[in-house]
Amino acid sequence: MADTEVTLQSLRAMAQLAGLEISDQRLExxxxxxxxxxxxxxxxxxxxxxxxxxxxITFEAGRGDAGQR
Amino acid sequence: MQATDLCFSSxxxxxxxxxxxxxxxxxxxxxxxxxxxQTDGRLNSFITLLADDAKAAARQAEQEVRAGSYRGPLHGIxxxxxxxxxxxxxxxxxxxxxxxxxxxxxxxxxxxxxxxxGAILMGKLQMHEFALGxxxxxxxxxxxxxxxxxxxxxxxxxxxxxxAVAAGQVMGALGSDxxxxxxxxxxxxxxxxxxxxxxxxxxxxxxxxxxSLDTVGPMTRTVRDAxxxxxxxxxxxxxxxxxxxxxxxDFTKDIELGVKGxxxxxxxxxxxxxxxxxxxxxxxxAAKVLEGLGASVEETSIPxxxxxxxxxxxxxxxxxxxxxxxxxxxxPDDVGEDVRSRLEAGVLTPATDYIKAQRARTVFNSxxxxxxxxxxxxLAPCGPIGAxxxxxxxxDIDGRPEPALALLSRLTRPFNICGVPTVSVPCGFTSEDxxxxxxLAGRPxxxxxxxxxxxxxxxxxxxxxxxxxx
Numbered sequence: 001m002a003d004t005e006v007t008l009q010s011l012r013a014m015a016q017l018a019g020l021e022i023s024d025q026r027l028e029x030x031x032x033x034x035x036x037x038x039x040x041x042x043x044x045x046x047x048x049x050x051x052x053x054x055x056x057i058t059f060e061a062g063r064g065d066a067g068q069r
Numbered sequence: 070m071q072a073t074d075l076c077f078s079s080x081x082x083x084x085x086x087x088x089x090x091x092x093x094x095x096x097x098x099x100x101x102x103x104x105x106x107q108t109d110g111r112l113n114s115f116i117t118l119l120a121d122d123a124k125a126a127a128r129q130a131e132q133e134v135r136a137g138s139y140r141g142p143l144h145g146i147x148x149x150x151x152x153x154x155x156x157x158x159x160x161x162x163x164x165x166x167x168x169x170x171x172x173x174x175x176x177x178x179x180x181x182x183x184x185x186x187g188a189i190l191m192g193k194l195q196m197h198e199f200a201l202g203x204x205x206x207x208x209x210x211x212x213x214x215x216x217x218x219x220x221x222x223x224x225x226x227x228x229x230x231x232x233a234v235a236a237g238q239v240m241g242a243l244g245s246d247x248x249x250x251x252x253x254x255x256x257x258x259x260x261x262x263x264x265x266x267x268x269x270x271x272x273x274x275x276x277x278x279x280x281s282l283d284t285v286g287p288m289t290r291t292v293r294d295a296x297x298x299x300x301x302x303x304x305x306x307x308x309x310x311x312x313x314x315x316x317x318x319d320f321t322k323d324i325e326l327g328v329k330g331x332x333x334x335x336x337x338x339x340x341x342x343x344x345x346x347x348x349x350x351x352x353x354x355a356a357k358v359l360e361g362l363g364a365s366v367e368e369t370s371i372p373x374x375x376x377x378x379x380x381x382x383x384x385x386x387x388x389x390x391x392x393x394x395x396x397x398x399x400x401p402d403d404v405g406e407d408v409r410s411r412l413e414a415g416v417l418t419p420a421t422d423y424i425k426a427q428r429a430r431t432v433f434n435s436x437x438x439x440x441x442x443x444x445x446x447x448l449a450p451c452g453p454i455g456a457x458x459x460x461x462x463x464x465d466i467d468g469r470p471e472p473a474l475a476l477l478s479r480l481t482r483p484f485n486i487c488g489v490p491t492v493s494v495p496c497g498f499t500s501e502d503x504x505x506x507x508x509l510a511g512r513p514x515x516x517x518x519x520x521x522x523x524x525x526x527x528x529x530x531x532x533x534x535x536x537x538x539x
Contacts, residue, residue: 014419043379
């Protein structure tokens, strides 16, 4: 399935969910940067073949202190 | 010895003299306070100067040494801390307006360690706001200025630490390194900056930027001094969940062993895609020096390096955004524009991007680990350019304009992703007489090897012996 494109509307919704008041003018300035980084991150799937790869941060139940590594 | 010469001594030399009582910590601290007085109007390295506390601590150190209670090589040595290390009863601004009056009620683990070692804290040092930037152009405190040319940036985010050490205001300092914040200012200010292995030094009491990338590292004028500082601060600390429970060695022990028989890999991807010709020439020459000293130097391929910026960027801004979410909600106008934009971009980045970057990090780490099966050291430039001017937004490389600020942290980020120990050591000067840094990275927890190679290179060259004009 194709990745969903980041739009001004989606940024507005995310800002609201995060409890941030960000003007449309600022969101418009941020939009190209976020679109670029999101597209690059999504492309990692294909260029690195992440099939079956777990994130570098994984939970270890045996760790009594934080469980996070 | 003149007071200024004293300020440019190495920690190792000064420590010998303190130990044998040829040099008093009081004399040493007074010389540095005088040097700070002479230079800080031009450099702006300090956010908080602790002159009275430093004098009192120096008197105490002097008494202890006289009484035969010499604590070791940092006893009586003037140092500085980037202003994100908690210091009990002393404000810790993190370079921000929001934390301008924050006074911690406990010390960072490294602050405690330096106190136990008898080091003298001269003050809290300038930085890029919240450590999120590579220039140390701070909107609240003004920019830190590079001692080699005060019109140029120091690099960042530990810019005050870089300038203070390079200018002889302190003998060593601590920076923190999330995407290069120790190595970038070290490279641009012509000093040594060591990013230890992730987990090697406790981050308890260090204001975070990015939990899975942050490291604590020394900045000094010689490699041996970096080893001495690392000796004082390395070790397990249960108060930091990421702290590695590994044995701590004496990092000076093998420093004289040389490089004969060591294998140095020069990754061909990424590091030379965008780079100034004079920087490239200096790094190539440095590789030849190591070869001449007996190392085998060989080009190698690590394709995943091409994705360093995407992986590092997605992880860093997402974690930093969470650290500062409350600041963005309650006081966004009190955050400098550059940092605010990055943090907002982090908040607005989908969580799935963060996880994908962490999955790519697994692949990244695996390719780096494979490279270290064949090599003891990976060699690369620290940055693609020398220090740009304060306020300069672009630089010309091969006739093409490139964004100066993005370039500064471009080449340091890969080694934060995989967390391996990496040092920046001076390796030349640009055509504009600004310092150039060489990066040497080693296997996880192989700081001794990294320092050994850096020391061999340093001893074979004289870049580290030059003094800035300020």
